[in-house]
Amino acid sequence: MRYAETGYNLEIDLATGNIERVETDPKVMETHLGGLGTSVKLHWDRVGPEVKPFDDENMLIFSSGVLNATPAFSANRTVVTFVSPESDLLAYPMMGGFWSAELKYAGYDKVILRNKSPKWVYVWINNDKVELRDASHLVGKGALETQDLIRRELNQPNAQVAAIGIAGENRCFTASIEQGRSSASRLGGGAVLGDKKVKAVAVRGTKDINLARGEEFMKHMMDMMKYINFRNENPIPDVMTILSGIGSPQEMVHTDEQWHTENFMWGNARTRRRGFWSKEISEEWPKVQKEGIKRLISCMNCPQHCGALISYKDTPRYMAKCFGKLTYAMAAYVDNMEFAWKTLQRATEYGLDSFSTPQIIAFGIELYEAGILTDKDFEGAPNDKEGRFIWLLDRVARREGIGDVLADGVYRAARKIGNGAEQFDHNTIKKHEQLPLKLGTLDPLYYLMYSTNEKISITQIEGNWPQSAFATMEQRENFVKDWPQLPDESWKQWLLEWDQRGEKAIPFYPTPEICSEIVDWMEMLHNIDDACCVCAGMSSFCLKPPYHIHNYPKIISSATGLDLDEGSLKKIVNRSRNLHRAFNNRRGMARVDEKPPADHWKRRWPELEENLLSTYYKFKGWDQNGIPTKERLHELDLDYVAEDLEKRGILKDGQD
Amino acid sequence: MAKIKKKVKTIKVDADKCNGCRGCELVCSAYHSSPKYSTINPARSRIQIIRHPLKDIWLPVFAGEYAPAECMGRDVYTIDGKEYDECTFCRAACPSRDIFKEPDSGLPLKCDMCESDPPLEKPKCVEWCLNDVLTYEEREEEVEEGVEMEEVEVGLKSMINKYGMQNILDTVNRISQKQ
Numbered sequence: 001m002r003y004a005e006t007g008y009n010l011e012i013d014l015a016t017g018n019i020e021r022v023e024t025d026p027k028v029m030e031t032h033l034g035g036l037g038t039s040v041k042l043h044w045d046r047v048g049p050e051v052k053p054f055d056d057e058n059m060l061i062f063s064s065g066v067l068n069a070t071p072a073f074s075a076n077r078t079v080v081t082f083v084s085p086e087s088d089l090l091a092y093p094m095m096g097g098f099w100s101a102e103l104k105y106a107g108y109d110k111v112i113l114r115n116k117s118p119k120w121v122y123v124w125i126n127n128d129k130v131e132l133r134d135a136s137h138l139v140g141k142g143a144l145e146t147q148d149l150i151r152r153e154l155n156q157p158n159a160q161v162a163a164i165g166i167a168g169e170n171r172c173f174t175a176s177i178e179q180g181r182s183s184a185s186r187l188g189g190g191a192v193l194g195d196k197k198v199k200a201v202a203v204r205g206t207k208d209i210n211l212a213r214g215e216e217f218m219k220h221m222m223d224m225m226k227y228i229n230f231r232n233e234n235p236i237p238d239v240m241t242i243l244s245g246i247g248s249p250q251e252m253v254h255t256d257e258q259w260h261t262e263n264f265m266w267g268n269a270r271t272r273r274r275g276f277w278s279k280e281i282s283e284e285w286p287k288v289q290k291e292g293i294k295r296l297i298s299c300m301n302c303p304q305h306c307g308a309l310i311s312y313k314d315t316p317r318y319m320a321k322c323f324g325k326l327t328y329a330m331a332a333y334v335d336n337m338e339f340a341w342k343t344l345q346r347a348t349e350y351g352l353d354s355f356s357t358p359q360i361i362a363f364g365i366e367l368y369e370a371g372i373l374t375d376k377d378f379e380g381a382p383n384d385k386e387g388r389f390i391w392l393l394d395r396v397a398r399r400e401g402i403g404d405v406l407a408d409g410v411y412r413a414a415r416k417i418g419n420g421a422e423q424f425d426h427n428t429i430k431k432h433e434q435l436p437l438k439l440g441t442l443d444p445l446y447y448l449m450y451s452t453n454e455k456i457s458i459t460q461i462e463g464n465w466p467q468s469a470f471a472t473m474e475q476r477e478n479f480v481k482d483w484p485q486l487p488d489e490s491w492k493q494w495l496l497e498w499d500q501r502g503e504k505a506i507p508f509y510p511t512p513e514i515c516s517e518i519v520d521w522m523e524m525l526h527n528i529d530d531a532c533c534v535c536a537g538m539s540s541f542c543l544k545p546p547y548h549i550h551n552y553p554k555i556i557s558s559a560t561g562l563d564l565d566e567g568s569l570k571k572i573v574n575r576s577r578n579l580h581r582a583f584n585n586r587r588g589m590a591r592v593d594e595k596p597p598a599d600h601w602k603r604r605w606p607e608l609e610e611n612l613l614s615t616y617y618k619f620k621g622w623d624q625n626g627i628p629t630k631e632r633l634h635e636l637d638l639d640y641v642a643e644d645l646e647k648r649g650i651l652k653d654g655q656d
Numbered sequence: 657m658a659k660i661k662k663k664v665k666t667i668k669v670d671a672d673k674c675n676g677c678r679g680c681e682l683v684c685s686a687y688h689s690s691p692k693y694s695t696i697n698p699a700r701s702r703i704q705i706i707r708h709p710l711k712d713i714w715l716p717v718f719a720g721e722y723a724p725a726e727c728m729g730r731d732v733y734t735i736d737g738k739e740y741d742e743c744t745f746c747r748a749a750c751p752s753r754d755i756f757k758e759p760d761s762g763l764p765l766k767c768d769m770c771e772s773d774p775p776l777e778k779p780k781c782v783e784w785c786l787n788d789v790l791t792y793e794e795r796e797e798e799v800e801e802g803v804e805m806e807e808v809e810v811g812l813k814s815m816i817n818k819y820g821m822q823n824i825l826d827t828v829n830r831i832s833q834k835q
């Protein structure tokens with residue numbers, strides 16, 4: 001019997017319409033666990049470095065993780081993997097919601113999509129019955145609209161549907177895959193799905209998932225429930241509100257946005273507006289926010305309230321979460337929350353990533369104001385800020401005129417437009433738009449996270465370590481007092497010594513060695529979450545979370561029956577993490593690509609930065625070009641990877 | 657008929673607080689699996705969240721009595737501008753639909769308030785719901801003595817309805833001879 005996983009994948013060849021239910025090797029769970037881990041393995045085995053994002057051979061996998069569909073709190077992510085049209089690397093955006101659990105109840109761990117369908121289809125998975133259904137009538141429909149239309153035509157109100165909007169149909173590089181209140185947004189999964197002519201994947205399942213040691217597993221969950229209650233009642237003091245609780249950022253609950261609006265950049269990651277949160281705004285915005293929120297909602301089996309049903313005036317209803325609430329208004333320089341609610345609705349139906357897309361539009365408008373784009377490019381655009389922004393959003397989603405160029409993302413659009421446009425591309429890493437943050441002094445921890453993580457999106461790398469030093473010793477002592485999540489007691493000292501000013505402050509403290517430990521630990525936690533498909537909001541992304549390295553092995557072991565301790569769990573996710581890196585190395589990614597934007601910090605220390613990177617690479621067991629060494633790969637039972645990298649001349653003997 | 661004292665167990669549902677997490681469905685199915693907590697399957701849960709997210713409907717409904725035949729009279733609700741299909745909010749395990757039935761055997765499910773020996777402090781779904789949607793209450797009431805259908809009986813009746821009395825009798829006979 002298989003525990004926690006179903007033991008089956010669904011393999012769909014879209015070109016021929018052939019659908020197979022394939023039993024997976026139980027050994028793969030022992031070596032790669034599940035979720036992102038086992039998906040990376042499939043991509044490595046099947047997708048060579050020559051495969052381009054819109055080639056037939058670019059597989060797209062929808063995957064659940066080992067804890068989805070069990071009572072593990074907040075284990076509800078679906079991880080979507082594919083070679084990204086934007087970064088040309090293996091992307092893995094995730095969505096919360098209800099989809100992955102439903103897939104497991106239908107009897108599958110993954111849906112693997114190969115090749116392209118000759119005509120528009122959607123996939124309908126109803127337990128053992130799986131079919132490709134005509135979707136020609138859904139072309140042009142909104143991402144959210146499509147989900148309801150499919151549920152209605154199947155007469156299956158409980159089916160979970162992940163769908164693309166017209167941005168995905170048109171292969172916009174920032175097209176998302178939307179599902180209820182959630183979305184797999186970053187890096188253009190919607191574009192790859194659209195390229196395959198798959199409008200949606202709908203699933204309904206009514207089968208059992210087995211737990212290896214159910215009673216024991218539930219005891220762990222009851223302990224966790226107590227801790228969740230405790231954390232919800234006791235927010236962490238001395239940190240920003242948004243960091244004080246658990247769950248993904250509670251953007252729908254919190255209305256005080258002074259921090260985001262005054263510290264994040266407006267426009268094309270350009271202007272910091274200190275003093276924006278005036279008396280007037282601080283009354284108006286929360287009022288409009290509350291007017292828009294009809295109900296706070298969660299993902300599967302999670303007590304938090306990160307999402308909301310939005311019903312604002314005559315804007316059609318939709319669901320929202322996270323920072324999307326602010327990104328459009330801030331990118332458009334519009335001091336009006338109403339604009340935010342309305343634009344987010346439009347963008348959600350289009351199926352666009354609400355982090356990258358606003359920046360692309362702001363970039364376009366900046367180019368126009370700088371005279372690099374001209375009246376001809378903006379022919380027909382309204383003159384007011386709001387109107388012009390929406391006009392351009394429409395053009396991007398439809399790939400019309402200048403929108404067609406911008407839909408390839410800031411990096412590529414800048415190079416296509418030329419004429420100095422490259423200078424305005426100042427907020428991308430590995431061709432991918434970053435959070436609009438520009439800060440003062442180089443932060444060594446963030447330097448490493450930004451530079452080296454395969455996610456290329458800081459909000460899904462950072463997490464367990466406080467974002468900055470506490471001002472007073474009292475605050476530090478208070479913080480470390482109850483911190484069982486730390487891998488080792490001795491680490492507390494680092495936080496106690498960490499100062500806001502002087503020798504023991506950034507950029508020189510934490511030291512490169514300590515930074516390596518901390519960043520590696522945070523990344524490892526994300527990798528465990530991603531294999532289990534647990535929400536990072538309840539784990540790797542928040543301070544003092546319910547899930548951590550000490551309880552994870554017990555939880556996973558009682559669910560799956562695997563014999564696990566901290567060391568062996570760490571080894572499994574390190575294996576997947578290095579395989580992922582090797583996949584990207586094989587596509588050409590190396591040290592030269594690993595750098596934050598030049599203006600991310602005002603004060604930089606080039607020598608220190610090089611040292612940080614070199615120290616971290618060494619710590620990770622990578623050579624000085626950022627490639628996992630033969631020894632490291634051997635330790636992780638990845639000799640076949642070393643061999644491949646050597647054959648391709650990416651790993652060279654004796655070079656580290 | 658004689659009057660007897662009966663414990664009435666109520667779960668109050670404050671549907672406005674429900675965030676739609678379906679944790680109650682998970683834990684109910686886990687608790688009722690055998691051995692306990694060995695399998696999870698919300699389709700086997702005796703509580704179901706009726707969800708129409710865009711219409712702001714997140715309604716926990718508990719499995720009620722088994723209905724051998726479809727109701728003659730039906731209700732159609734309109735809420736927030738949407739008209740719901742007949743029977744959408746009904747508690748019965750009924751031949752007209754799949755809800756509140758074991759997905760494989762089709763046997764009806766009924767919320768048993770997590771009866772167990774020794775009794776739980778509160779039913780599992782109530783304990784699991786961290787949003788205070790579900791609250792458990794007990795009170796004593798005088799009721800007329802009646803025949804309470806036990807679970808076996810409910811199950812058997814539904815099988816009889818499905819396969820006919822003779823078939824069931826023959827099968828029971830055959831099985832008992834084999835043992």
Ligand code: SF4
Pocket residue numbers: 074075076096097246247248297298299300302303304305306307535536537538
């Ligand atoms: S913490 Fe928020 S985003 Fe994460 S699972 Fe819960 S509701 Fe979803």
Ligand code: SF4
Pocket residue numbers: 683684685687701702703718719766767768769770779780781782
């Ligand atoms: S009271 Fe018990 S049997 Fe009834 S729905 Fe809740 S968990 Fe299930």
Ligand code: SF4
Pocket residue numbers: 673674675676677678679680681705716784785786787789790
């Ligand atoms: S556990 Fe509570 S909040 Fe979650 S769906 Fe059930 S009733 Fe609603």
